[in-house]
Amino acid sequence: xxxxxxPVGVGRADGPSVRIGALVPLTRPGWVEAGRQLLAGLELAVxxxxxxxxxxxxxxxxxxxxxxxxxxxxxxxxxxxxxxxVAAVVGEYHSVVARAAAGRAxxxxxxxxxxxxxxxxxxxxxxxxxxxxxxxxxxxxxxxADFLLGAGHSRIAVATQPxxxxxxxxxxxxxHLAPRGGRVIELDMSALTPAAVCDALVxxxxxxxxxxxxxxxxxxxxxxxxxxxxxxxxxxxxxxAGQPEFAEWAALLGDDGAAIPFLxxxxxxxxxxxxxxxxxxxxxxxxxxxxxxxxxYDTVAVLAEVLRSQGAxxxxxxxxxxxxxxxxxxxxxxFSRTPDINVWQWTxxxxxxxxxxxxxxxxxxxxxxx
Numbered sequence: 418x419x420x421x422x423x424p425v426g427v428g429r430a431d432g433p434s435v436r437i438g439a440l441v442p443l444t445r446p447g448w449v450e451a452g453r454q455l456l457a458g459l460e461l462a463v464x465x466x467x468x469x470x471x472x473x474x475x476x477x478x479x480x481x482x483x484x485x486x487x488x489x490x491x492x493x494x495x496x497x498x499x500x501x502x503v504a505a506v507v508g509e510y511h512s513v514v515a516r517a518a519a520g521r522a523x524x525x526x527x528x529x530x531x532x533x534x535x536x537x538x539x540x541x542x543x544x545x546x547x548x549x550x551x552x553x554x555x556x557x558x559x560x561x562a563d564f565l566l567g568a569g570h571s572r573i574a575v576a577t578q579p580x581x582x583x584x585x586x587x588x589x590x591x592x593h594l595a596p597r598g599g600r601v602i603e604l605d606m607s608a609l610t611p612a613a614v615c616d617a618l619v620x621x622x623x624x625x626x627x628x629x630x631x632x633x634x635x636x637x638x639x640x641x642x643x644x645x646x647x648x649x650x651x652x653x654x655x656x657x658a659g660q661p662e663f664a665e666w667a668a669l670l671g672d673d674g675a676a677i678p679f680l681x682x683x684x685x686x687x688x689x690x691x692x693x694x695x696x697x698x699x700x701x702x703x704x705x706x707x708x709x710x711x712x713x714y715d716t717v718a719v720l721a722e723v724l725r726s727q728g729a730x731x732x733x734x735x736x737x738x739x740x741x742x743x744x745x746x747x748x749x750x751x752f753s754r755t756p757d758i759n760v761w762q763w764t765x766x767x768x769x770x771x772x773x774x775x776x777x778x779x780x781x782x783x784x785x786x787x
Contacts, residue, residue, distance in 0.1 A: 434478035438498030447486035458713020488517035504729035512536035548761035611642035691746035
């Protein structure tokens, strides 16, 4: 595990720091590129908070722990961070890992602001300690299902692996599509090769294939197999979990990775704040920032505002979630209770269905928005 030190000589903030813990996947089998983007957003926002006199004159310090996509490691990190005296915990990208972190934070009475995980059941029971910026999976994946139906797809295959997250996604698709005449055909990737997936798509007469699998394995081999099978020239591939968002996807697949729609949580047009942050993130990352980097920035922006008004007392932080109003990079952020979601939820997160332009795979096309 590693700790990210407070940047030296940042702004006017001085004295004992206000510490927040950050959970980020920085090593395999975690999605390292997503972790890098998330951390860049978190660190940029901390830098700006400290440049503006910190939290009542005290510097904000980010204590980073690498989860490596391991729920047990994340839960242990929450325990460690709580013992270190952090005011709150933020971050995480992988839904199953965030669920473990949220459960442990709830048990310890430690505020947790989840940045980027979407699993609806982030906790088993309603909790006052946990809030979330990313939209619940049920909302985003229903938007994606409507996009598929609007594009004329009613026989939809899903290549899937054993996981609470993938199973939840499959169930959301089935429940939303069935009443509208759609059918979901499950292809178990623990039993099928990419070539066998191609044969199954032909046998089942599927018109779309969704990649509910890990990246790069087995997602990349499946994409290559489908692209090279002349029988499947008209099959629409999709990746609602967002694999094509990151540069590694384009590097591994090139032109084959284009025209595969995915979910992205950005507005049609960034606000002036969002545009400024985009420029700063691009400089920090050396590349275009993904929506995950904006989620990281917004996480610290929200928590910093809470810390300024409530101090570092954990109970007061948790009690403030329903009163938060913060202008983030992607819109005004407020939390509320929503049906079947046990955490405080930002309900107005923008959702887009996007793909990489086949004519220019480095450019994204917005196909649908909610």
